[in-house]
């Protein structure tokens with residue numbers, strides 16, 4: 001009974017997600033005006049808005065002008081219905097279930113918007129992060145508050161640094177335009193200081209550099225190789241030299257926390273800035289977009305760090321396989337990350353246990 005009810009609710013939410021996926025990247029309101037046929041403008045009646053069934057009954061065409069309606073609309077509705085029913089099986093309790101539904105709905109919207117437009121809207125990524133942190137504070141769901149915050153910072157720190165070390169290798173040293181007043185150089189600097197002195201000093205260093213840029217009206221020039229090498233030296237030296245304040249694991253964790261915190265704060269700064277989209281440099285080699293870093297932060301808060309790593313691994317695997325099959329040139333990573341994250345929500349813990357068991361750890 002709960003499954004059937006969850007499925008029906010999911011298809012209705014999926015119908016709304018279709019509107020979000022279509023309108024949000026175009027800067028249109030998701031609540032008004034009511035849905036209409038994109039071909040003839042005919043306003044859809046309640047009978048034409050029944051998820052999946054209307055599309056089937058009308059043979060995938062507009063009842064008014066006969067224009068084809070993409071099969072993606074009923075697909076998104078069925079997908080959301082299926083995901084909601086699955087969630088009802090895994091997390092049948094209050095308040096877990098409604099929170100998980102919010103998480104899955106956000107992931108579906110993000111995946112399709114990224115596939116269409118190669119963007120992950122801040123409203124959805126930071127919105128999802130805020131819901132996870134709010135749920136953690138109010139109900140200790142999906143995680144305890146500390147775990148959720150740590151998960152968010154570690155996950156976004158991991159993703160931003162994978163991207164930055166990747167960019168360093170791909171560009172042989174030249175690493176992105178520095179953006180004033182905050183950008184990747186501040187993230188690198190936070191990681192370098194955090195690796196030696198702990199996350200508080202790491203974040204403080206990143207924010208100080210941001211502030212220094214602000215005061216001097218320019219970006220403090222520092223070759224990216226310097227802080228990025230220093231950040232790697234932190235855990236290495238800690239392993240060789242026990243007299244250092246941080247152990248190797250602490251150092252690694254601290255450099256990820258510092259980078260993640262500054263990346264998410266910097267991203268939030270840019271999210272609230274009015275931006276000219278024409279400024280985006282299409283020619284630049286993008287190993288990993290910044291939207292993925294924010295999505296990673298959201299996923300880390302919902303899943304916790306290690307299940308997030310499982311999700312990331314599944315995403316890379318799915319991206320490698322499907323990317324080759326679909327012959328995508330510019331690969332949006334968001335849909336794979338969303339898919340990996342959803343899989344990790346349901347099977348992450350089980351996969352970790354199976355893996356540890358296979359290693360003989362537990």
Ligand SMILES: [Zn+2]
Nearest residue numbers: 037040062065
């Ligand atoms: Zn029509």
